[in-house]
Structures are given as C-alpha cells and as structure tokens.
Amino acid sequence: MNVRAQLVMVFNLDKCIGCHACSxxxxxxxxxxxxxxxxxxxxVETKPGVGYPKRWENQDxxxxxxxxxxxKLKLRALxxxxxxxxxxxxxxxxxxDDYYEPxxxxxxxxxxxxxxxxxxxxxxxxxxxxxxxxxxxNGPNWDDxxxxxxxxxxxxxxxxxxxxxxxxxRMFMQYLPRICNHCLNPACVAxxxxxxxxxxxxxGVVLVDQDVCKGWRFCTSACPYKKVYFNWQSGKAxxxxxxxxxxxxGQCNACAHSCVGxxxxxxxxxxxxxxxxxxxxxxxxxxxxxxxxxxxxxxxPQVRESARNNGVTDQWLEAAEKSPVYALVKEFAxxxxxxxxxxxxxxAYYIPSLxxxxxxxxxxxxxxxxxxxxxxxxxxxxISFLASLLSGGNEEIVAEILRKQIALRLFKRAGNxxxxxxxxxxxxxxxxxxxxxKLYRLFTIAPYRERFIVPTQQREEQDxxxxxxxxGFGILKKTRGPK
Amino acid sequence: xxxxxxxxxxxxxxxxxxxFVTPYRFFSNRLTWSAYSTQFLExxxxxxxxxxxxxxILPVLAGHFLGVIFPGPMKAILGNQNNLxxxxxxxxxxxxxxxxxxLALLLRRVNTPILKRVTFASDWVLLYLLAAQALSGxxxxxxxxxxxxxxLHTVVPYFWSLATxxxxxxxxxxxxxxxxxxxxxxxxxxxxxxxxKLVHLLYVPVHFLMDPPILYRWRSK
Numbered sequence: 151m152n153v154r155a156q157l158v159m160v161f162n163l164d165k166c167i168g169c170h171a172c173s174x175x176x177x178x179x180x181x182x183x184x185x186x187x188x189x190x191x192x193x194v195e196t197k198p199g200v201g202y203p204k205r206w207e208n209q210d211x212x213x214x215x216x217x218x219x220x221x222k223l224k225l226r227a228l229x230x231x232x233x234x235x236x237x238x239x240x241x242x243x244x245x246x247d248d249y250y251e252p253x254x255x256x257x258x259x260x261x262x263x264x265x266x267x268x269x270x271x272x273x274x275x276x277x278x279x280x281x282x283x284x285x286x287x288n289g290p291n292w293d294d295x296x297x298x299x300x301x302x303x304x305x306x307x308x309x310x311x312x313x314x315x316x317x318x319x320r321m322f323m324q325y326l327p328r329i330c331n332h333c334l335n336p337a338c339v340a341x342x343x344x345x346x347x348x349x350x351x352x353x354g355v356v357l358v359d360q361d362v363c364k365g366w367r368f369c370t371s372a373c374p375y376k377k378v379y380f381n382w383q384s385g386k387a388x389x390x391x392x393x394x395x396x397x398x399x400g401q402c403n404a405c406a407h408s409c410v411g412x413x414x415x416x417x418x419x420x421x422x423x424x425x426x427x428x429x430x431x432x433x434x435x436x437x438x439x440x441x442x443x444x445x446x447x448x449x450x451p452q453v454r455e456s457a458r459n460n461g462v463t464d465q466w467l468e469a470a471e472k473s474p475v476y477a478l479v480k481e482f483a484x485x486x487x488x489x490x491x492x493x494x495x496x497x498a499y500y501i502p503s504l505x506x507x508x509x510x511x512x513x514x515x516x517x518x519x520x521x522x523x524x525x526x527x528x529x530x531x532x533i534s535f536l537a538s539l540l541s542g543g544n545e546e547i548v549a550e551i552l553r554k555q556i557a558l559r560l561f562k563r564a565g566n567x568x569x570x571x572x573x574x575x576x577x578x579x580x581x582x583x584x585x586x587x588k589l590y591r592l593f594t595i596a597p598y599r600e601r602f603i604v605p606t607q608q609r610e611e612q613d614x615x616x617x618x619x620x621x622g623f624g625i626l627k628k629t630r631g632p633k
Numbered sequence: 634x635x636x637x638x639x640x641x642x643x644x645x646x647x648x649x650x651x652x653f654v655t656p657y658r659f660f661s662n663r664l665t666w667s668a669y670s671t672q673f674l675e676x677x678x679x680x681x682x683x684x685x686x687x688x689x690i691l692p693v694l695a696g697h698f699l700g701v702i703f704p705g706p707m708k709a710i711l712g713n714q715n716n717l718x719x720x721x722x723x724x725x726x727x728x729x730x731x732x733x734x735x736l737a738l739l740l741r742r743v744n745t746p747i748l749k750r751v752t753f754a755s756d757w758v759l760l761y762l763l764a765a766q767a768l769s770g771x772x773x774x775x776x777x778x779x780x781x782x783x784x785l786h787t788v789v790p791y792f793w794s795l796a797t798x799x800x801x802x803x804x805x806x807x808x809x810x811x812x813x814x815x816x817x818x819x820x821x822x823x824x825x826x827x828x829x830k831l832v833h834l835l836y837v838p839v840h841f842l843m844d845p846p847i848l849y850r851w852r853s854k
Contacts, residue, residue: 230842237838238687245676246747278674279747340846343838351851364836365667382674382751385667385830461853608852630665630753 152423153446153457155466156334156354156497157397157416157604158475159406160485161327162593163503164555165413168325170194170291172405172414176329179404180391185383187252187277190290191390192405194327197539198306198315199293201326203248206376207307207489213242214374215337215492216430223430223493225341227371233343242371243380250288252277278382296323308538322530324503326539327413329405330377330390331488331496332356334426334444338389341372346387352461352607354497355392363387374492384630398609402602415592416602417473418466419480419497420446420457430493434542437490444495445480448473469605474592475499482581482589484551486540502536502548504529504555523556553579558593561586639817640802644795647824654827655835668833669756675745682737689731690767696724696781704789711782720781721774728771735764755829762822769815777812788816 176192195201205211213227227242255272263270274283293302296315303323304312314320332349336356339347346362347369349355358369358378365385369378378389393403397416401407406414421444429440446453448470457467470476478485478501485499504523526533526549533552537545557579564571576586592600659666672679700707711717739760742752773780791804805816826832 233841234838238683239676239680240672243672243676245672246674276747279749281746281749335847339848342848343841344836345838345841345844345848348848348850351849352853361663361666363667364833365670366838367670367672380670380673382671384664385669386664461851610852630667630669 151446151452151456153420153453153460153462154354154423155352155457155462155470156332156419156421157392158332158419158479158497158499159329159403160415160417160475160478160499160501162411162413162415162501163324163326164501165411165593166194166325166327166503167411168194168196168295169410171408171410172327173290175404175408176390179393181388185381186379186388188246188249189379189381189388191377191379191388192327192329194291194325196291196294196296196303197324197326198299198303198309198535199296200302200305201328202290203244203376204302205248205305205307206244206374209374209492211242212244212371212374212376214372214376215494216335217493218431221431223335223427225337225372226374228341228368233341233368237343237366240367240371243367244370244376246278246382247288250290250292251283253283253286253289296321308535310532310534310538314532320530324531326488326500327405328375328377328488329403329498330356330392331375331494331498332390332392333494333496334421334423335430335493335495337372337374337492337494338369338378341368342366343368347378350394350610353392353394353397355394355397356389357391357394358387358389360384360386360388374489374494375496394610397604398607400604400606402598402604406602412596412601414601415474415478416604417475418448418470418603418605419473419475420448420453420462420470422446426495430495434491435544437493437542438486438544438547441487441490441495442480442483445476447480448476463605465605466607469603472603474596474601474603477588477592482554482585484554484589486547486551488540489542490540491542500540501555502540502551503531504552504559523559526552550580554581554589557581558586558589562590635813636802636806639813639820640791640805641800643817643820643824644800647820650824651827655832658827658832666832667830669751669830671748671751674747674751675741678737678741678745682734682741684734685730686734686738689727689729689734690763693724693727693731693770696720697784700781700785700789701792704785707781708785711785717779717782721779724781725771725774728767728774732764732767732771735760735767739764755825759822759825759829759831762818762825766815766818766822769811769818773812773815777809 172192173190173194177190180191181189190202193202201207209215209226215226216223217226228236253274254277255274257272259270260272274286275281276283292298296303299315303315309315314322332355334354336347336349339349339356343366344362344364346359346364348357348359350357363386365380365387367380367387369387370376370380378387381388396403402416406416425444429444430437432440448454448467454467479499485501487496487499490496529552533545533548536548537543541547557575558581560575561571576582581589711720742748742756742760787804791801794801794804805813822831826834
C-alpha cells in the first residue's frame with residue numbers, strides 16, 4: 151500500500167444553474183492577461199453540447215487520454231519515439247478556431263468618431279491580431295443554453311438519439327462545470343518531453359513548471375479534457391492550478407468560493423498509488439467500481455499508518471476523515487468521475503443530475519409507484535446520456551445514484567409534510583435514516599466549513615502578494631513581447 | 634582583413650557569446666526559453682514549412698558535425714566514390730528540402746495577419762539568416778562539388794586550429810566569397826542563438842525516454 155493524499159472537488163450537477171460565476175472569478179484571478187484571453191481554466195458547458203473546445207470529448211479527432219494495449223496503458227496519441235518525431239508539428243493539437251478568437255470592443259470609437267449621419271458603434275477587434283473583426287462567429291459559451299442546438303448539441307458524442315434535441319416535448323439540458331481534473335494518471339504529465347508538468351506529491355495538484363516548459367505542446371493534445379492551454383504570447387503551456395496559493399492557506403478555490411448554487415465540495419481523498427494502473431486496465435463499464443476501490447478509508451488504521459509513512463500529516467488525516475468528498479464519492483457513492491474511459495483517473499467528481507424532471511402531464515412521463523418522480527427510464531435526461539458522460543457507459547451505476555437521490559427527496563418530503571415514510575424506500579436505495587440526513591445536509595444546507603475542508607500546507611512561493619500584482623500566475627519576470 | 638574578421642574574430646566572438654550568455658539567460662529568466670510555436674494560431678501553412686525545414690536542416694547540420702568530430706572515419710568512408718556520391722546526393726536533397734521549408738515559413742510570416750503580434754524583429758532576422766544560410770549551403774553543394782570530401786581537408790583542420798587557439802586561416806583564405814558568407818552566416822547564427830528563440834536547440838529530450846510516465850515533485854522530500 152502506497153497511500154497518498156489528493157485534493158478533490160465534487161460538483162453537484164443537480165444544483166448548477168449555469169450562471170458562470172465560477173468562470174468569471176477564475177478568469178479575473180488567473181487568466182485575465184495577454185496570451186490567455188481565450189483560456190477558461192474553469193468553464194461551464196451546456197449539455198448536450200459540443201463544449202469547449204468544440205468536440206473535446208471526441209477522441210477520434212483529438213486523440214487524448216490513454217488506451218489499453220496488450221495489458222498495458224498507452225497514450226492514445228503518441229508513444230515516446232513518435233513524440234520525438236512530431237516535435238515540430240503536432241498532428242492532434244486543437245487550434246484557435248476550436249476554442250474561439252478572443253475579441254474586445256473599441257469603445258473609444260463611441261466618443262472619438264467624427265461627426266456623421268450614423269450613430270458610432272464600438273467595433274469588435276481581435277485580441278490576438280488587433281485587426282477589426284467584421285463578424286464574430288464564435289465566443290465563450292457560444293452554444294449556451296442549447297443555442298444553435300442544430301449545429302452544436304446534435305453533435306454531442308454522448309447523445310445516442312440526437313433527435314431529442316429537436317423534439318420540444320422531450321428536449322432537456324443541464325450544465326457541466328469543468329476544471330482540470332488533477333488526474334491520478336495524467337496524460338498531460340506523461341506526454342511532456344521536457345518533464346515540465348508534474349503532480350505535486352503533497353496534494354496531487356498537477357502543475358506546469360513555467361521555467362522548464364519549452365512549449366512543445368504535447369500536453370495540450372494529450373489531455374483528453376483539453377484542460378491544458380497554450381499561451382500564444384509566452385509560448386508555454388498553462389492550466390488550472392487548483393488555486394494552490396489559496397488552498398495552501400486553507401481557503402477553497404476561487405471557483406468553488408464564488409459558486410452561488412453552492413454545488414461544489416472540496417476535500418481530501420486518500421488513495422493507493424500502487425493500485426491506480428491495475429484499476430485503469432479494467433473494461434470501461436467497471437472503471438467506476440475500480441476508481442472507488444483505489445480510494446481508501448481514512449479511518450482504517452493501516453491506511454493511516456501507511457499515509458504517515460508517506461509524509462501525510464495528522465492535520466491532513468483529520469481533514470480526510472471529515473472530507474465531504476470522501477462522503478460523496480466513497481461512503482454514499484453518489485459522485486462519479488467525468489469520462490472515466492479516458493483512463494486518466496480524474497479527481498473531479500460529479501453527482502449526476504436528477505433534473506430536469508418534473509413534467510408529469512401527458513403520456514411522456516409515466517410516474518413511478520410513489521407518484522412524484524417519473525420512472526428512471528422516462529427521465530428527461532436519458533440515463534444512457536449520463537452514463538456515457540460519467541460512468542463509462544454503465545447505466546446501472548447511474549440508476550443507483552438517481553434512486554438514492556429520489557429516495558432522499560421522498561424521505562425529506564415525508565418528513566416536511568409530517569407523513570410517515572416507508573422504511574423500504576430508503577433501504578431499497580441503499581440508505582438509512584442517519585445517512586440520509588447527512589447526505590441531505592451535504593446537498594443543501596452545509597455551510598462553508600462543511601462543504602470545504604481544505605487543510606493548510608507549506609507554501610509553494612513565499613511572495614504571493616508580489617506575484618498577484620505581476621503579469622499573471624507565478625510570472626514575475628517579463629515574458630516576450632511588448633508590455 | 635575580411636578573412637581575419639570572418640575566420641578569427643567571428644568564431645571566437647560567437648563562441649564567447651554562446652558560452653557566457655546562454656547560462657546567464659538560463660539562470661536569469663527562463664520564462665523566455667521557448668520555441669515560440671505559432672501552430673496554435675495557424676497550422677495549415679506551418680505544416681508545409683516546419684516539417685521540411687527541421688527534417689532537412691537537422692541531418693545536414695549533423696553531417697557538418699560528423700566531419701569535425703570524426704574526421705578520420707569520415708575520410709575513410711568518403712574515400713569510396715560510391716559513398717561520396719550517395720552522401721552528396723542525400724545532403725543536397727535535404728538541403729533543398731530545408732530551403733523549401735524555410736522559404737515556406739518566411740512566406741507564411743508575411744501572409745498570415747494573425748501572426749503579426751507574435752512576430753518580432755528577431756523572428757525576421759532569424760528567418761532571413763537561416764534562409765541565406767540554407768541557400769548558400771545549397772549553392773556550395775551544387776557548384777563546389779564534393780564538399781563533403783574537401784570539407785574534411787580544409788574546414789575541419791581549421792576548426793581544430795580554432796579549438797587549440799592557433800587559428801590557421803590559410804585553410805579558408807582562398808575560398809570564393811559565397812563560401813565565406815556561408816561561414817560568416819553560421820558564426821552569426823551561433824552568436825544570435827543565446828539571444829533568440831533558437832535556444833530551443835539546446836534541449837534534446839532524452840531523460841523523457843527513460844523516465845516513468847508520471848512525474849511527482851515533493852516539496853517536503
């Protein structure tokens with residue numbers, strides 16, 4: 151057993167309202183600078199949709215992540231030898247158009263324009279070339295809330311039946327907030343020939359050493375989530391840093407902090423580093439179970455002993471015991487990894503959404519016995535869709551979680567109305583009363599210090615205030631180009 | 634006078650800059666240590682420039698070094714006429730390939746508006762210099778036949794005389810001007826290397842081949 155600690159975020163998709171407060175707070179802190187205009191370390195996509203960058207889930211196109219070959223894990227895109235042969239030109243790298251060309255508006259024209267017969271307008275210009283843009287054809291969240299669904303949402307790879315998108319009676323949508331997953335088996339790290347990307351041992355955060363990165367760009371193609379970005383100004387790769395200057399001091403990440411829906415939980419997980427590879431060799435539909443096995447019980451004395459030997463402090467062990475993430479991912483097993491079949495073992499987990507659900511009229515929605523929710527097979531968001539997104543296609547795992555959520559709601563509903571509750575409802579869903587109350591609290595009224603249990607640690611840099619005012623994350627010195 | 638400048642002043646100045654400026658840049662600001670790829674902004678034309686350029690110039694460059702490092706074995710191999718013809722033909726073909734790539738890259742910079750903001754004076758200087766170097770190299774290979782052979786008896790001893798601080802420019806003095814330009818250009822490129830994006834040449838990823846895939850860094854260990 152080789153026990154390590156990992157800081158993990160859980161997203162409750164049932165509560166995400168797609169307000170983008172997370173994206174904005176992240177942008178303001180980390181990527182509001184030259185070369186990074188197009189980057190959204192945190193972004194929120196509408197599902198079904200093609201996402202950001204467009205069609206990132208389509209690995210036939212982008213060749214990200216790992217595959218199994220002869221009982222071993224192998225990067226889907228390039229082995230080590232071919233990596234050296236493709237250093238000059240990256241065959242699978244997403245290009246600017248796959249994201250969007252960042253733009254701004256020339257507001258000065260509003261008061262500088264010479265007198266004329268028309269009202270002056272603030273014209274759009276490219277933030278890269280500085281040239282005027284006649285027409286803006288793409289932008290952040292271009293397909294927000296199913297806009298242009300016939301162009302974008304129909305191409306969602308998770309959607310088995312794309313006619314859903316054009317049938318107004320059956321259409322559904324939900325949001326998918328995404329950050330870097332800080333994977334246990336990160337493809338970006340494995341693909342870097344300069345060895346600039348690394349996993350920080352103490353908390354598992356995946357970082358790019360800006361000094362070591364030479365801009366070979368293999369990480370941008372290898373990451374199946376397309377969460378490593380190329381800064382066109384500095385010529386180096388950048389990615390979500392899990393707000394390490396904040397988490398080191400015990401604060402939660404900016405995205406999680408600003409979340410108005412309070413959908414996010416941050417906490418410590420202990421895992422067995424020696425069992426990661428073996429778990430990832432399982433077939434797609436068994437991957438979630440394998441994920442859960444790799445995560446260890448922080449109350450187990452043997453686990454604690456091994457963790458201590460690896461330098462995990464008592465403070466971290468205590469945080470791991472109280473971790474809301476452990477409760478959601480392992481104890482109640484209601485949170486799932488995003489696309490586990492990419493085999494990077496992502497460490498961001500998602501509670502699948504029960505909603506959109508209520509529309510009991512007509513024959514579209516046949517209600518289950520208890521009369522409040524439709525049958526699982528008749529849910530608006532098809533289980534197959536959620537399974538494709540979150541469980542490597544295993545529909546039973548998703549159904550289990552939805553049953554738990556339904557049982558929980560029925561339990562609380564009965565409690566609120568003072569009605570008796572049939573014990574079998576909780577029991578059939580694998581819950582008991584104590585557990586149901588704990589889960590209810592986590593899902594709803596848990597305050598800041600219960601949703602985020604982030605233990606402090608040694609600081610990476612000693613001058614955060616100086617750096618905050620400098621030209622971006624960790625960059626004190628001048629990069630190339632005009633100031 | 635010109636000979637002394639090109640064959641004594643330039644190589645030593647270039648070498649001095651390479652030796653002293655490179656570590657200075659490495660230790661003072663590695664944030665500029667990048668190949669400054671522009672593939673993200675424009676990839677279609679890049680494909681036709683960057684691949685021919687690198688796959689052409691790298692073997693040719695390696696050939697130049699081979700002669701300097703192993704003059705004896707090279708003389709023996711190229712003493713055989715068949716070997717010489719094969720070596721020269723491959724070299725010329727690769728040289729033409731590199732010229733094609735370099736010109737494609739140059740035209741791309743001119744014709745792609747989105748690259749305007751990421752193109753600096755140093756990019757232009759390098760592109761023109763490298764184009765001139767590749768073109769003059771192809772000229773030498775075409776009109777001053779069997780260069781791989783006479784190189785071993787002129788340039789290589791000259792290089793070794795540089796290394797022993799006893800520069801013997803007689804080896805180079807009687808070459809035609811275009812060849813001297815080729816040499817001067819080479820020294821200039823070496824001199825500019827530590828100041829420009831050419832520093833990406835100084836890193837060959839070999840550790841990567843042996844390392845385990847996932848790299849950890851511990852602050853406490």
